[in-house]
Amino acid sequence: MGSCGPRRQCWGLVLRVALVQAAWSAGVGQVRYSVPEEAKAGTVVGRLAQDLGLEAGDAEWRRLRLVSQGRGSSVEVSGASGALVVSSRLDREELCGKSAPCALRLEVLVERPLRVFHVELEVTDINDNAPFFPAARKNLSVSENSPPGSRFPLEGASDADVGANAQLSYTLSPSEHFSLDLQRSEEYRESLFLVLTKPLDRETVPVHRLVLTASDGGRPSLTGTMELVISVLDANDNAPQFNQSVYKVQLLENAAEGMLVVRVNATDEDEELNSEVTYTAINTFPPKGLNVFLLNPKTGEIRLTGALDFEDVRSYEIQIEATDKGTPPLSGHCKVVLEVLDVNDNAPEVWVTSLSVPVSEDAPPGTVVALLSVSDRDSGANGRVRCAVWPSSPFGLVSRFAGSYSLVLREALDRERVWEYEVEVRAEDGGSPPLRATRGVRVPVSDVNDNAPSFLQAVYTVLARENNAAGAELARVWARDPDEAGNGRVSYSLWEGGVGGASPSVGRRAASSYVSVDAESGRVWAVQPLDYEEVQVLQFEVRAVDAGDPPLCGNATVQVFVVDENDNAPALLPSSVGGGWGGSSVEAVPGSLWAWASWGAPAGQVVAKIRAVDADSGYNAWLRYEVWEPRGKGPFRVGLYSGEVTTARALEEADGPRQRLVIVVRDHGEPSRSATATLSVSLVEGGESSSSSSGSSSSSSSGVRPSWGAEVGAASASGASATNVWLVVAICAVSSLFLLALVLYGASRWAPRAAVLSGPGPATLVCASEVGSWSYSQRQSRSLCVAEGAGKSDLMVFSPNFPPPPGPAAKETQPEPPALLDTVSGPPFIASRPLLAHVSLVSLVSLVSPGSRAEWAGPAVGGCLSGA
Structure with a gap:
């Protein structure tokens, strides 16, 4: 570090060394593998994860995968081991043709952390293709004056393999006049010549037939043969010569028709006719090139006359012969090699290979509806295709293998919601710009019975x-x-x-x-x-x-x-009894209705009660009672809805011994229907009233049956009333009876209202139908006891027309809540909505047969009407 000089210069040197090492690492980061063609699926090509420096078991966690496979789709990365394995058939000739070496460039991606590696996979050749000649027979013409050493070009055999497997050697059947000369070149294909070793004599042997055999360098070696037919001619001794033995040209596959591809040129040293040259395409590989290119026989120009297709043919080889007009004519030969370059001119193609319709609406998810095949004739990125289905539900695409998909059901179907689907499969390649294709699939849905009415x-x-x-x-x-x-x-x-x-x-x-x-x-x-x-x-x-x-x-x-319609008129009940307060009584005889009342009876005393029923319901069965005659202020009146005939005032002797009343019973229907009843009331003394009442009871019990009439109480109640009167008279005398009557009358005026229904039948259900009408029936009778004066009670009881419930009859006496009766007022049972009430009214008075003893529960005495 001390020799580095200043510190800044030392750090600069270290940085440069690091950069050089990083560049060296990037340069050597490529991995190379080799695999022979036709290797079986599953063959391990190499330990890719280990060669890339990954730890054991890290390949799957770090997501090692191939990013861009290109033509290397026949290999894949094993997720668990990280090895590069063969996934499908490898054909070197299909992948690379004659290119050698056949190297596939792969890109490997490691996502954690993100790194990209380049892997080169070389597919080595095996000897799986035999040599083959362009024709099984070759005709040659050789002048007899050709000097020894003359060379005649032959079309060599070709081998789809490469390397040693494509190194061809040739042998010729034994001949004293001809031999073979093979010239090899590293740049071009080998050139094969037939060499004349001995002068020919047409008169001795006009035609020579030889067999040319080609053998490759594989182990074992494969061979191919071609017959040579050599005709010996006489004449021209100089053949035309081309200025190039091989012409190389590159063309885009979308090149326009008519364009000039190349011009070949050959010269002949002879003169006159022997120097005039015509050009002929003697061989084209592949043969369809004859329809794509046109050779001008005079000028040697080759023009494009058809469409090129890189996906069909990637290269053409044309052998051209230049022939003079000598006798015999001599010829020279050259080769034109045309390479076709790819452009993205092919859109993806989608085919429906199988369609299973209609689809039942109860088909489970996963059902295969159709099989699809997708392809793109372009190569490289131009040929990579992505597919999708629209709409995305209820169908989806499942890739089975490269270029093959299944259209499957993803969700449950409902024919009642959608009865038919128009499914569109969309494909797009990776070219620039990309090309797209669509395929519509109509999927009707068949019905199953899955909906109940x-x-x-x-x-x-x-x-x-x-x-x-x-x-x-x-x-x-x-x-x-x-x-x-x-x-x-x-x-x-x-x-x-x-x-x-x-x-x-x-x-x-x-x-x-x-x-x-x-x-x-x-x-x-x-x-x-x-x-x-x-x-x-x-x-x-x-x-x-x-x-x-x-x-x-x-x-x-x-x-x-x-x-209900008002189709029934009111009907008077065919029953009659006697009885009343202070000896008043009522009696019905055939054709008339009789009642007795005592002079001096106070106002409000019940004399009789008219009973009528109407088979209709509701307003049609709601009855009202009116006194038709006499009109005006008579001594009697009738309750509007109860039918009770009561005294309007105290009875006097001036009223006469008898009163005749005509009572009309009407319903409330439209139109109204009615019935009339005639009541004769006899005014008698108190004792006569009692005797008449007793006689009436005896007559009624002895079998007298009236046709129609009214009643004031039950027959048993009449006898009990008479018995009680006689007991009171015997004990208290006549004066005490009058005083007791006044006390009872006053008590009945100011005592709380009470009403009791009693009868032998069970509890009755009173209900309104849902259409607002009331059920009414006259089939069951009830007793109504009113404590107050007649004319103020307007309670009306309807018995519905339903049959009585099974079981024993209800008890005769049950306590009745007084609140139910106290709340009833106005017109009986008029309601604005349906009503359901269960009314159980029981008499508070025990009824006894005539002559038996009866004890009253209290001093309140009122008119009591009972039905048979």
Whole structure:
């Protein structure tokens, strides 16, 4: 360091030494290998990772791979060991032709860290090609005056191999006149001459036939032969001579037709006709060059007359003969070598070698749809092709080997969403500029029965008026099946369902007895007219079945609500009993209705109750009662909705012994229907009223059955009332009875309202149908006890037309929550929306048979109506 001088000069020297070492390392960083052609796949060419200085096992971690293979695609790098191995067949003649040595330049990339190495792979030749001559027979003409030593050029054999395997030696069949002379050159091909060793005598031997044999230098040696037919001529002794024995020319493959390629020139020292030369192309290799080049026989110009294709022929050799016009004519020979240079003039080509369509929509991912073949006739970067598929789903490309791809299914298909795909395979080479090619593949999707028919609605609600005509269309259902052909052809059928609100006389009838469904159109039509009093709700299912194999089906529920029409007039109940407050009573005899009332009865006393029912529902069954005669201020009035006939004022003797009332019962339908009842009220003394009441009870129990009428209470309640009156009279006397009546009357006026329903039947379900009408039935009777005066109660109980539930009847007496009755006011059961209530009303009064003892629970006494 001390001899280096200043410190700055020393550091400069060190830096220069480092740069020289780095440059030396870059220069020697190339690795060379050698492999014989036709080596088997898997043959290890060399330990590439080790030769590049990588540690054992680092090749895969550091991602050692080939970057640009070019024509060396027949080798690859083993990921695990990092060795360079043969992956496919190596043919030196196919890779390099006659070039020697055949060296493939490879680029090796190490990604961790990033480094690039150059690897040169030499493919050595083996003797796998025999020599061959351009023709099996060669005709020569030799003048008999040719001096010994005359030389006649012969077309030598060619061998596709190189090196020693292409070193040819020639032998000639034994002859005393001819021998062979082979001249070799390092720059050009060897030249073979037939040498005349002894003068010829045409008159002795006019034709000489010899066999020329070519042998290569391989082990074992391979041979090829050609027959020489030599005709001995007489005449011209100077042959034309070319100024060059070999003409070398390079042409781009896109050279224009008609351009001048080369001009050959030969001279002849003879004179006159013997010096006039004509040019002839006697041999072209390959033979198709005869159609590509045109030789002018007079000028020796060679012009391009056809298209050149580097991918087809990379070089041409043309042997030209110059012949004079002497007798016999003499000739000279030369060779023209034309090398074709490549340009990127070939776009990639894509072929569909196999197509399997249509593809079933249930095909699993990975199904091969088509086999594709991709190639580019250019070489080098111009011939490297990249492929892609568009759209990228649901199909993809899988490379099987070089130039071969499979179009496979990547995702599940759905024919109902996409029934056909137009797939485009795109290929692009590596030229500059790149050339592209596309190939369209049409992939239809076949259907499977994977969709069941589906209705637009799960439940179809239909309103149908009663008394509709048979065959009338009630509804139309439609199910959609997106499948095609038979898989999507839907037929409809009726599933038996329930019949809601049927009367007990009708029973449970099948839905098919009311409606039918058209199998093709889904039209639901009535088989017979519907009767609301028979059926209120008709519910059934419609099944839609496709014609697939196996068939799939879907169901929809159809609810047909029968809308009531006002087709039934009110009907008076055919029952009658007697009884009343203070001895008032009612009696029905054929053709008339009778009731008794006591003089002095206070206002609001219940005299009788008219009972009527309407088979219709809702407003059509909502009844109101009016006094038709007499009009004006009579002593009696009728409850608008209860039908109770009560005293409008205290009865006096001036009212006469009898009052005749005509009561009209109307419904609220449109148009309204009505019925009339005639009530005769006899005014009697209190004792007579009791006797009449007893007689009425006896008459009723002895078998008198009225045709129609009204009632005030049950027969058993009438007998119990009479028995209680007699007990009170016996104990308290007549004066005490009058005082007790006044007390009870006042208590009934100011006591809290209470109403009780009692009857032998079970608890009744009162419900409104979904179309807003109320079910109503007269088939079950109930008892209504009202504690207050008549005319203020407007509670109306409807019994639905459903059959009673099975099991034992409910108990006669159950406690009734008073809040339910207290909230009922105004027109009975008028609602703006469907209502479902379960009402269970039980009488608080025990009913006993006539003559039996009855004990009252309290002092409140009111009119009690009971039905049979």
